[in-house]
Amino acid sequence: MKYGQSILRLTTAALLVFVACQSPEEGPGGGTTIFTTVSGRVLRSDNGTAVPGAVVRDISQASKVDTTDANGLYSIGYDLTAGQTYTTTLFAQRLPGFGNDSAAVSLTAGTNVNLDLTLLADSTSPPT
Numbered sequence: 001m002k003y004g005q006s007i008l009r010l011t012t013a014a015l016l017v018f019v020a021c022q023s024p025e026e027g028p029g030g031g032t033t034i035f036t037t038v039s040g041r042v043l044r045s046d047n048g049t050a051v052p053g054a055v056v057r058d059i060s061q062a063s064k065v066d067t068t069d070a071n072g073l074y075s076i077g078y079d080l081t082a083g084q085t086y087t088t089t090l091f092a093q094r095l096p097g098f099g100n101d102s103a104a105v106s107l108t109a110g111t112n113v114n115l116d117l118t119l120l121a122d123s124t125s126p127p128t
Contacts, residue, residue: 039075080109
């Protein structure tokens with residue numbers, strides 16, 4: 001029975017060490033992960049009003065996407081490692097009746113960015 005207890009203690013100790021080494025706060029390079037966002041509004045070019053239902057996406061990461069709310073607001077979050085800078089392009093569209101917009105954005109871990117996008121609209125675009 002002592003042999004079984006020793007194995008159990010050893011296994012438990014190894015598991016505790018393994019769990020202690022797992023940290024959700026640590027990024028791929030071993031640094032602290034900081035949640036950073038890019039957010040803003042999607043607006044019409046003809047009158048500056050909000051465009052609800054527009055899709056905003058990061059062209060480099062398909063999983064980074066949001067749809068604007070009734071006020072044209074969107075927000076996309078990123079887990080960046082401390083000191084990391086991430087540069088990408090956001091693309092906004094709403095079909096039918098609107099032109100697209102895109103803009104380059106550079107994020108630094110811990111610094112949130114506000115980026116408004118403007119969709120080309122004219123008298124043939126649906127009301128928003």
